[in-house]
Amino acid sequence: MTTNKQADVVVIGGGVAGLAAAVVLGRSRRSVIVVDAGQPRNAPSAGAHNVLGLEGISPLELLARGRAEAESYGVNIVTGSATNASGVLDDFTIEVDGEALHVKARRVVLATGLIDELPAVPGIEAAWGHSVLHCAFCHGWEVRDQRIAVLGCNENSFHQVLLFSQLSDDVTFFIHDAPNPTDEQREQLAALGVDVVTPRVERLLVEGTQVRAVEIEGGRSFEIDAAVVAPRFIARTALYEALGGNRTTSPFFEQIPADPRGTTAVPGVWAAGNASEIMTMVAASAASGVTVGSAVHGDLAAADLAQAVRARRKPFSAAMEAENCEAILGDRRHGI
């Protein structure tokens, strides 16, 4: 049996972006339902960094606090996965866990984050987010002065070498899938003191979630403490496409195209956080949610005003009409 729920706004995704949007909307006295599958991107990490005032907080603790704050303003948080979306402005339907729940809403916020598509090298998956990393700002401090391997994935890998070599004097660049460095880049790598390894990487040797070594073709291995990879960032765009939108694709990422206020090409649908901005970190994703929540409330306020004016005009017109009729009848009585 299907349960039905209704709200002004349905927010899909209860990460920092979705919850921040929900708090703004809840505080603006909007009815809000957040549908969340509970798998934030940074869940494997012990701490979320560069979160001002909450530096190093556990990502799950941060979201627990965010949920409590949203709920304190009347936001209804539903645990589940939005499996389909349909409808148009003012009349959207979101299916949750198939037919289990239908949420009807006037506006939709897509805050569904992204999937990090990791290189297909054995060992990476097990250590991802612990000792296999992607972002110098998120984890660089934690691996400072350690033995760091940058596993070349694409053009971005050279930039990762540059950033991580600011944090450690022991960085090795395994070219693997990255383009061969140009002569200029080779000179730069030499200037940074970065060794370059050409044979392809066969596997990472991992104990639990701790990477211990990189093994290359031919069997030679290099002991390391951390590995850096450049995933493809694949935003979850299926619901946007179900609502009639088109995703943006590039060799490095896929995302929902949206303007800086999160407005998409589909009327009534906004996108926040990594769903539309693959590079935003925690604080910026939360800021994106705040921006989108404000924009959605502004849009609803304008729609409500237009509706109120229409409603006010109706009785006003009827009274005027009655007055006009009376005047015409009066004129007739007086033979005018």
Ligand SMILES: Cc1cc2nc3c(=O)[nH]c(=O)nc-3n(C[C@H](O)[C@H](O)[C@H](O)COP(=O)(O)OP(=O)(O)OC[C@H]3O[C@@H](n4cnc5c(N)ncnc54)[C@H](O)[C@@H]3O)c2cc1C
């Ligand atoms: C390993 C790792 C470590 C990181 N560390 C840091 C750090 O230290 N500092 C920092 O600033 N940034 C860090 N980041 C980046 C950070 O994770 C993102 O900026 C942030 O998570 C983006 O927030 P979001 O709300 O857009 O998406 P997410 O946090 O990914 O949240 C999206 C939510 O939507 C849910 N969802 C998705 N699809 C559906 C659906 N169909 N129905 C219902 N729910 C759905 C997901 O389950 C999830 O709960 C890290 C990233 C990674 C990969």
